[in-house]
Amino acid sequence: MPxxxxxxxxxxxxxxTKKITEAMRLVAAAKVRRAQEQVIAxxxxxxxxxxxLYALQSRLRFxxxxxxxLRQRDVKTVGILVVSGDRGLCGAYNSNVIRRAExxxxxxxxxxxxYRFVIAGRKAAQYFQRREYPIDAVxxxxxxxxxxxxxxxxxxxxxxxxxxxxxDRVELVYTRFVSLISSRPVIQTLLPLDTxxxxxxxxEIFRLTTRGGQFQVEREKVAxxxxxxxxxxxxxxxxVQILDALLPxxxxxxxxxxxxxxxxxxxxxxxxAMSNASDNAKELISGLTLSYNKARQAAITQEILExxxxxxxxx
Numbered sequence: 001m002p003x004x005x006x007x008x009x010x011x012x013x014x015x016x017t018k019k020i021t022e023a024m025r026l027v028a029a030a031k032v033r034r035a036q037e038q039v040i041a042x043x044x045x046x047x048x049x050x051x052x053l054y055a056l057q058s059r060l061r062f063x064x065x066x067x068x069x070l071r072q073r074d075v076k077t078v079g080i081l082v083v084s085g086d087r088g089l090c091g092a093y094n095s096n097v098i099r100r101a102e103x104x105x106x107x108x109x110x111x112x113x114x115y116r117f118v119i120a121g122r123k124a125a126q127y128f129q130r131r132e133y134p135i136d137a138v139x140x141x142x143x144x145x146x147x148x149x150x151x152x153x154x155x156x157x158x159x160x161x162x163x164x165x166x167x168d169r170v171e172l173v174y175t176r177f178v179s180l181i182s183s184r185p186v187i188q189t190l191l192p193l194d195t196x197x198x199x200x201x202x203x204e205i206f207r208l209t210t211r212g213g214q215f216q217v218e219r220e221k222v223a224x225x226x227x228x229x230x231x232x233x234x235x236x237x238x239x240v241q242i243l244d245a246l247l248p249x250x251x252x253x254x255x256x257x258x259x260x261x262x263x264x265x266x267x268x269x270x271x272x273a274m275s276n277a278s279d280n281a282k283e284l285i286s287g288l289t290l291s292y293n294k295a296r297q298a299a300i301t302q303e304i305l306e307x308x309x310x311x312x313x314x315x
Contacts, residue, residue: 004299007292011285018281024089025274032267034145039260042148046253053246067240068163069193069247077114079136079167080104081158081190082128083174083262084121086140093175093183093269094123097262100185101173105133116167120154120259136161144267146259148252154259155252162191174258175265181272183265190254193247 082101084094101117101124108115119125120139128135137157142150161167170191175183 004292004295007288007295011288011292014281014285014288018278018285021274021277021281025271025278028267028271028274031144032264032271035260035264035267038145042253042256046257049246049249049253053243053250067244067247069159069191069244069251072192073165073168075113075168077116077167078108079116079118079158079161079170081118081120081154081170081172081174082124083172083259084119084124085262085266086122086142088123089273090266090270091273093266094121097173097175097185098124098127100187104171104173104187116161118154118157118161136166142259144263146256146263148256151256151259152252155248155255158190158255159248159251172255172258174262177261177264177268179268181268183268188254188258190251193251 080101082097084097088094105115105117115134117128117133117135118137118139119128119135120142122140125135125138125140129138139150139154139157158170162170169189172188172190173185174188176186177183
């Protein structure tokens, strides 16, 4: 017969676990809201920067501008920036981006191209360091809501590697935020900058809302408002010099956007994982309660039978 006390203790233990997972889900939801507020706050600067770059592009041919960040070189070594999380309990978020980076490294190796890793996130750093992959720099302890200072620090490392010609191309492997239940690891070329990529296509920002007591994500289209500079505008500096100063800012902005997408994906994955854990705990409590009631009923029935049997023996 099952021990009633052990079943009661297990029910209480699962209830305590359910409280923790539910609290973690709500904390992740609050941080997703902070992430979306940061995206909205940094949007005006990103839009204005894109407009200026687009306007400069209309006034000069980027192909004629001999700028280091635009210069295409024969690719012998590729720097791969991998963005993961510092903590677990977020489903397959970390393993998916690590697997994508590992596949990309094998693809480059098959083509006879060397690669170097730059890691942002403790989980990816631990994985690649244990397997002795070539790693040039590791960034850990980043804020769960990324900041421009952190993006600038990582961008400085990438620029140093590219300008010193230790790598000929820099690729970014990060997780693109799709929805609260969907995200996918993608690869983006950061350096050299593509002149076609400086245009401003329609973009989206996400908003976490609640409807009917459930979390959901709404996406809002951000229309492009790029306009060409007046033809009679006179630059105090050479447009090429202005462009040379703005391109690193553009790189920082691209990297910050990727960090924000990755952070939102991690938090959404943690929300989903904790929600599933809470649901599983609820089902387990229900099953344990049923087992407890059956065991208690069996114990009561056994006691009644013993009393009846003792009464018959006395008579």
